[in-house]
Amino acid sequence: MSIRERLSGNEAAATAMKQINPDVVAAFPITPSTEIPQYFSTFVANGTVDTEFVAVESEHSAMSACIGAEAAGSRAMTATSANGLSLMWEMIYIASSLRLPIVMSLVNRAVSGPLNIHNDHSDAMGVRDAGWVMLFSENNQEAYDNLLMAHRIAEHKDVLLPLMVCQDGFITSHSIENIELEEDEKVKEFVGTYKPEHYLLNRQEPIAVGPLDLQSHLFEHKAQQANAMRNAKNVILEVSKEFEKMTGRKYGLFEEYKLDDAEIAIVCMNSTAGTTKFVIDNLREKGVKAGLLKIRVYRPFPGEEVAKALSHLKAVAVLDKSDSLNAIGGALFSDVTSSMFTNGVQVPTVNYIYGIGGRDTTSTQIESVFSDLQEIVKTGKVENPYRYLGLRKEEK
Amino acid sequence: MAYNMKKVIAETPSRFTEGHRMCAGCGAPVVARMVMRAVKTEDHAVVACATGCMEVSTFIYPYTAWTDSFIHTAFECAGATLSGAEAAYKSLKRQGKLPEDEHTKFIAFGGDGGTYDIGIQSLSGAMERGHDMVYVCYDNGAYMNTGIQRSSATPKFADTTTSPAGKVIPGKMQSRKDLTQIMVGHHLPYVAQTIAVDNFKDLYEKSEKAIYTEGACFLNVLSPCPRGWGYPTDMLMEINKLAVETCYWPLYEVTNGVYKINYKPRNKRPIEDFLKPQKRFKHMFKPGNEWMIEEFQKEVDTRWQELLDLEAMTNKGE
Numbered sequence: 019m020s021i022r023e024r025l026s027g028n029e030a031a032a033t034a035m036k037q038i039n040p041d042v043v044a045a046f047p048i049t050p051s052t053e054i055p056q057y058f059s060t061f062v063a064n065g066t067v068d069t070e071f072v073a074v075e076s077e078h079s080a081m082s083a084c085i086g087a088e089a090a091g092s093r094a095m096t097a098t099s100a101n102g103l104s105l106m107w108e109m110i111y112i113a114s115s116l117r118l119p120i121v122m123s124l125v126n127r128a129v130s131g132p133l134n135i136h137n138d139h140s141d142a143m144g145v146r147d148a149g150w151v152m153l154f155s156e157n158n159q160e161a162y163d164n165l166l167m168a169h170r171i172a173e174h175k176d177v178l179l180p181l182m183v184c185q186d187g188f189i190t191s192h193s194i195e196n197i198e199l200e201e202d203e204k205v206k207e208f209v210g211t212y213k214p215e216h217y218l219l220n221r222q223e224p225i226a227v228g229p230l231d232l233q234s235h236l237f238e239h240k241a242q243q244a245n246a247m248r249n250a251k252n253v254i255l256e257v258s259k260e261f262e263k264m265t266g267r268k269y270g271l272f273e274e275y276k277l278d279d280a281e282i283a284i285v286c287m288n289s290t291a292g293t294t295k296f297v298i299d300n301l302r303e304k305g306v307k308a309g310l311l312k313i314r315v316y317r318p319f320p321g322e323e324v325a326k327a328l329s330h331l332k333a334v335a336v337l338d339k340s341d342s343l344n345a346i347g348g349a350l351f352s353d354v355t356s357s358m359f360t361n362g363v364q365v366p367t368v369n370y371i372y373g374i375g376g377r378d379t380t381s382t383q384i385e386s387v388f389s390d391l392q393e394i395v396k397t398g399k400v401e402n403p404y405r406y407l408g409l410r411k412e413e414k
Numbered sequence: 415m416a417y418n419m420k421k422v423i424a425e426t427p428s429r430f431t432e433g434h435r436m437c438a439g440c441g442a443p444v445v446a447r448m449v450m451r452a453v454k455t456e457d458h459a460v461v462a463c464a465t466g467c468m469e470v471s472t473f474i475y476p477y478t479a480w481t482d483s484f485i486h487t488a489f490e491c492a493g494a495t496l497s498g499a500e501a502a503y504k505s506l507k508r509q510g511k512l513p514e515d516e517h518t519k520f521i522a523f524g525g526d527g528g529t530y531d532i533g534i535q536s537l538s539g540a541m542e543r544g545h546d547m548v549y550v551c552y553d554n555g556a557y558m559n560t561g562i563q564r565s566s567a568t569p570k571f572a573d574t575t576t577s578p579a580g581k582v583i584p585g586k587m588q589s590r591k592d593l594t595q596i597m598v599g600h601h602l603p604y605v606a607q608t609i610a611v612d613n614f615k616d617l618y619e620k621s622e623k624a625i626y627t628e629g630a631c632f633l634n635v636l637s638p639c640p641r642g643w644g645y646p647t648d649m650l651m652e653i654n655k656l657a658v659e660t661c662y663w664p665l666y667e668v669t670n671g672v673y674k675i676n677y678k679p680r681n682k683r684p685i686e687d688f689l690k691p692q693k694r695f696k697h698m699f700k701p702g703n704e705w706m707i708e709e710f711q712k713e714v715d716t717r718w719q720e721l722l723d724l725e726a727m728t729n730k731g732e
Contacts, residue, residue, distance in 0.1 A: 041505040044498060070505035072497060075539030079494035082536065085487050086498025090460065092506055094498065112487050218483040218499055219506065219518060221458035228486035229475035 020198040020265065027190035030158040030197055031097065031123040031183070032057035034165035036067055037205040040121075041092030041212075044072035044083035046102060049135045050187035051125035054097035077102035081109035081120075088118040089227050091217030093169065095120070099187055100127035100141045107145065113180045114149030115243060116227055119172030120180040122150075123165065126288065126339075127187040128375045136376020137187040139287065139339040142316075143349045149243050151181040151250050152317040154287040156273075158195050160314075161185040163267060166200065169209050170257040176249040184316075186289040188376065200265060208264055247318045254315055271320040273312040274327060276302065280309025282391035283328065285354055286337035287313045290372075290379055297384040308388050313350070321357030328358065333391040333400075334367045337407070341371045347404045366400045372407035383408050419613040426451045429459070434479035435471040439647025441637035441654065442468050442552045444610045445617065446523060449550055449633070450482070452621035458482060458518045460503075462496035464528025465489035467559045467639075468552065490532040492522040493540035493549060500545040519625050520547035525637075526567035527557040530593050541600045541630040548624040551593065552637035562642040566591040569662075570713065571706050572694045574642070579697040584706065589713060597632040598668050604631040606667035611654050616665050616676055623667070636663040644693020656688040661718040666725070673725040682718075685711045 025033065032054050035043070043062075045055035055071075062071040072087075074080045080096050087094035098106065103124060113120050128134040129141050142152060151171060155161040164183040172181040185191060200208075216225050231239060251271065258269040275295050277283055284294050291312040301308040311327055328334055336355070338348025346352070351369035358365065370387060373379045387407060394400055429450040436443045446468060453459050459482035463469040469486045472479040487495045500520045506512045522540075524533055529551040537549055556574050557563040564577040569590045573579040577586035597605045604627040606620040617635065624631035638645065638653045645653055657663035660683045665676040686707060689695040698706040 041509070042498060042501045044501070068505065068509050070501040070508075072501045072543065074494060074497075075535060075542075079491060079497075079536050079539055082487055082491035082494035083498030083501065086462065086485060086495040086500075087502040088498075089485055090499040090502035090506075092502035094502070108488055109491070116487075218460045218485060219458075219503060219512060220483075221516065221518065224458070224481065224483040226473050226478040226480055226484040229473045229478070230470045231475045235475050 020200060023197050023199050024194050025158055025197050026192050026194050027158040027161050027185045028053040028125065028192065029057065030162040031165060031185070033199060034162045035095055035123070036061050037200070037202050038093070038095070038165070038169065038209050039067045039206070040069055040095045042070050042072060042084070042087035042094040043096065044074050044080045044087065044094065045096045045098070046074050046077045046080045048077070048099045048102040050127055050191045051097045051099040051102070051123065053191070054123055054125070077105040078109060081106040081113060084120045085109060085113050085116065085118055088120050089116060089218050091214050091219045093212045095122065097123040097125065099125045100129050103141045104129055104144060110145050110148045110150065112228070115239070117178040117243070117246070118180060119169065119178055121165070121168040121172055122180070122182040123161070124182045124184045125187045125191045126184050134375040137189050137339070138374050138376065142182070142184050143340040143342070146317060146349060149179060149247060150317060151177070151179050151247070151254070152315070153181065153183050154314055154316055155183060155185045155190065156289060156291045156312060157190055158193070159197050159267075161190065162197060162199070163261065163265070163269065166205055166208065167257050167261050169212070171250065171254050173212060174253045177246050177253050179243070179246050179250065184288065189289045198265070204264060208261070250318050251315070251320060269314060271315045271323055272327070273314060275310035275312065277309035277311055277327060279307060281307040281332045282334070282388060282395060283309040283311055283331050284335050284337060284384070284387060285311045285313065285324075285328070285350065287316065287350065288339070290337060290339065293379060293381055294384050297381050297388065301385070301388060306388065306392070319353050319357070321353070322361055324354060325357045325361035325363045328365055329363045331365050333394040334365050335387045335391055336367060336369050337387070338369060338371050339373045341374060366394050366398065368394065368400050368403045368405060370405050370407040377408050379408060417615045417619060419615070422451060422618060426455060429453065429481045431479045431481060433477070435474070436467065437640060437647070439640035439645070439650045440467070441554065441610060441639070441650055444650075445550070445552050445635045445637050448610065448614045448617050449521065449621040452618055452625055453482075453519055458516070460485065460496070460499050460518055460520050462486070462492045462499065462522040464492035464522070464524035464533055466525040466528050468523055468525065470559060489528050491536045492524045492528060492533060493536040496520050496522045496547050497540040497543060497545045500547050520545065521625065522547060522549045524549070524551055525558065526551060526553040526555060526565045527559070529553070530567045530591055531565050538600065541597065541602055541632060544630050546628055546630070548631045548633060550633045550635060552635050554637045554639040554642060556639070556642050558639045558642045567593065570710060571698055573697060574694065584697055584703065592717070594634045597634070601671065602631060603627050603629045604667065604669055607634045607663065608665055609636045609654050609657060609663055610651070611658055620667060642694065644696070645691050649691060653691065656683070659683045660685050660688040660714065662688050662714055664718060664721055666721060672728045673721070675721060675725050685714050
């Protein structure tokens, strides 16, 4: 029996971590994810978990300690946001290259500068090529569910990659919503125990981790990492199916909302999907065939599946909550359009950079995107595919 | 039990094997081998290494010179990496997931770059949190791995590739940071400064103490570099000896805040004896540069006196 509760996104993440009961948590506070280590250290202080909590002096050390802990043969978790993730950046790559299934709760926030504490996806986008499995969550429920599935995916022998579960800072992390929690015992059984094949604390088989890896081997090691990322797709689907059996909550690589018969659609991630669904419902009442494709699995990027799911549309808008500052569009836009191109899908597609630094994204703005798409369908032309949504005109 | 080098070497096989690629005449492998010898045969060790000469010369895929478990992640985070491994050990042990009667010791190695400079935050954090580990700094007084650039451990006036002895500026113009004192300021159970001299007695005994004292311990080991210092490779042990005899590198330990100077030379040798065989100080011996040697000597004397005072102060009433 699921337990009905009301929790914020951060509470949901901390609750998932409590139920997972990892061996080590190393974290450093940063808004808006600070509450996660706060709640978690309370669990530690009260003996609710078996975890060794390492209150490190920086995020760089948080990820370094997670690497040390995971390599030693334990389950290690952390939580961070924005500049915290930026400071970890060097270690983010090392964690994945050492094939350590560390799990992170990333509460998305704008990366400086200038300093801003509110939500966008620039932190996650900065590590999109680092070899981490990246799951995005629309709300507290998904943040919780994704974390419960995280270790099963990351620790799978065909994957062995670190994994981050993203949720929107403040919008999700600090909003209290209804949530269905699973019973502790059921979670424990689902997550299972960590049994690494090789680990530092195995005195019967001492190992060396993190070599100088030169021209003769690094290429092959990188190719193995890439292969693990490819394998992750099926593992995510398998684990999600098993999760559905336990909870009744269904997860795929992405969610299609009224996409089947849609003519125009938005592709986006995290909380904006909620606003978009609301707008779609209103438009549907007016007879507009609008739909949504909400990315859950951003890495590995399900290119073929996304392209196929969008192939019947007349126009698509990809919403990026991070600007790549590259003069051609956001990261999600690049991923979606290149997937469409390589899979022979030709649908007029437009990109909107939106919600930067926590700029509110209203239903009116989403409506304007759909009406732009209707215009594109009418004219068959995409003028300026790299656009802004919600930017004050005078500052354009 | 009195230290006996022959016995130690005969009874404890080296846990750091031959075949590594450190330079001839380098002090670091001598340090690593001796520190690791101090781990009891029945104990396992997890070694963490900061990026640097030692790491890139001892673990080139697919070969390793380490017979214990070993981890290297990056330059500035040996302290944090090892704290994670130690935290895992504590956690798994508490949960009964590791045998109670088997012990693992945690030892980090970093050069002065990875320890005094880029890694000082990670080191300070690990020490403050009190992880049961030893951090060993093999201090060769510059960033040797990248080609002899100055560090905060580089002595004043030394000629390095980023503090070259030029026509206007005669080498590094700043004094050496005293990391050992910074570590003493962390109020650790055991902090020591040592070097490989006299059959490695001081180095071995301090390693043993540091490894088997519960909590975070720190060893600062002067570790000459023939390329960076410019001495003949067969002169390593003599350079070490001169560092101690001139009081450039005093041997001392601080146990729970109490100082003990382990060796006080009866006749302190002039600093020229230590500087002269090293090419990095060559310009100090040019006519007209006598003031540099004088200044260097003065600093050595001041620091030595400070140490004597600290020893006297912390042993009052005993």
